[in-house]
Amino acid sequence: MLKGNTAIVTGGSRGIGAAIAKKLASLGADIALLDIGNNDQAAEVCAVCEKEYGVKTAFYSCNVADFEQTKQVITQVGKDFENVTVLINNAGITRDGLLMMMNEKQFDDVISVNLKGAFNMIKHCSRLFMKNKCGRIVNISSVSGLSGNAGQANYSASKAGLVGLTKTVAREFASKNITCNAIAPGFIQTDMTADISAENNPLAAQIPLGRPGTPDDIAGAAAFLVTSPYVTGVVLRVDGGLGM
Numbered sequence: 001m002l003k004g005n006t007a008i009v010t011g012g013s014r015g016i017g018a019a020i021a022k023k024l025a026s027l028g029a030d031i032a033l034l035d036i037g038n039n040d041q042a043a044e045v046c047a048v049c050e051k052e053y054g055v056k057t058a059f060y061s062c063n064v065a066d067f068e069q070t071k072q073v074i075t076q077v078g079k080d081f082e083n084v085t086v087l088i089n090n091a092g093i094t095r096d097g098l099l100m101m102m103n104e105k106q107f108d109d110v111i112s113v114n115l116k117g118a119f120n121m122i123k124h125c126s127r128l129f130m131k132n133k134c135g136r137i138v139n140i141s142s143v144s145g146l147s148g149n150a151g152q153a154n155y156s157a158s159k160a161g162l163v164g165l166t167k168t169v170a171r172e173f174a175s176k177n178i179t180c181n182a183i184a185p186g187f188i189q190t191d192m193t194a195d196i197s198a199e200n201n202p203l204a205a206q207i208p209l210g211r212p213g214t215p216d217d218i219a220g221a222a223a224f225l226v227t228s229p230y231v232t233g234v235v236l237r238v239d240g241g242l243g244m
């Protein structure tokens with residue numbers, strides 16, 4: 001389904017990003033994995049994609065918050081791979097705290113990675129998408145960005161910002177066969193949420209489907225958006241019904 005296409009996945013070395021990379025590889029996409037760290041885990045993800053699905057992969061160490069670095073890395077990806085048409089903006093961090101206790105750095109760091117990082121990636125990838133006459137962008141937002149969440153002023157703002165960015169990019173690039181959509185995951189069990197067990201998280205008890213999500217739940221939604229050329233500007237909640 002995606003054979004002959006290359007997907008860039010940020011934060012792809014673990015958790016949701018790793019699951020998305022493997023899913024897109026299973027559909028035939030070559031994978032350019034970007035991450036700021038976790039080099040060993042990134043190598044494992046690449047090895048699985050190559051071995052199980054026979055696709056080409058490469059890992060690029062990159063801080064998505066760094067405008068110049070993302071420019072250089074994406075230029076390199078364009079040289080290393082054919083037909084780059086997919087971008088998954090998944091890299092994200094949390095620096096939680098109640099607003100009265102939150103310092104400036106906590107706020108700036110989260111906005112820089114989660115929101116500016118997506119801007120950097122989209123901006124630099126857009127040239128490749130125009131050249132290849134196709135683009136499928138998926139931004140990983142959060143239900144926190146739709147509803148707010150006490151203790152996450154920085155994170156919620158960054159994820160709400162991604163919704164605005166998604167819809168604007170969808171409008172600006174629609175005539176170029178470039179779609180842009182967002183996924184708003186609910187409570188997904190990954191390293192990011194490892195210290196919040198389903199038992200001590202009051203939100204988890206409110207999930208209508210009765211369980212936290214898995215990275216594969218999000219990967220399935222990402223694959224749907226990447227392979228749906230007539231869907232753009234959408235924010236897809238994948239949260240077990242939490243945000244209803």
Ligand code: NAI
Nearest residue numbers: 011015016035036063064090091092142185187188190192
């Ligand atoms: P995770 O912490 O397991 O993985 C995030 C990945 O992003 C890591 O590999 C990390 O090294 C990478 N990363 C962090 N900063 C980076 C930077 N500056 N440049 C490049 N890579 C960077 O997190 P998880 O749970 O897999 O989350 C993935 C995305 O899904 C994030 O954007 C997160 O905000 C979002 N999300 C997660 C939810 C959850 O319940 N786990 C819920 C809603 C959204």
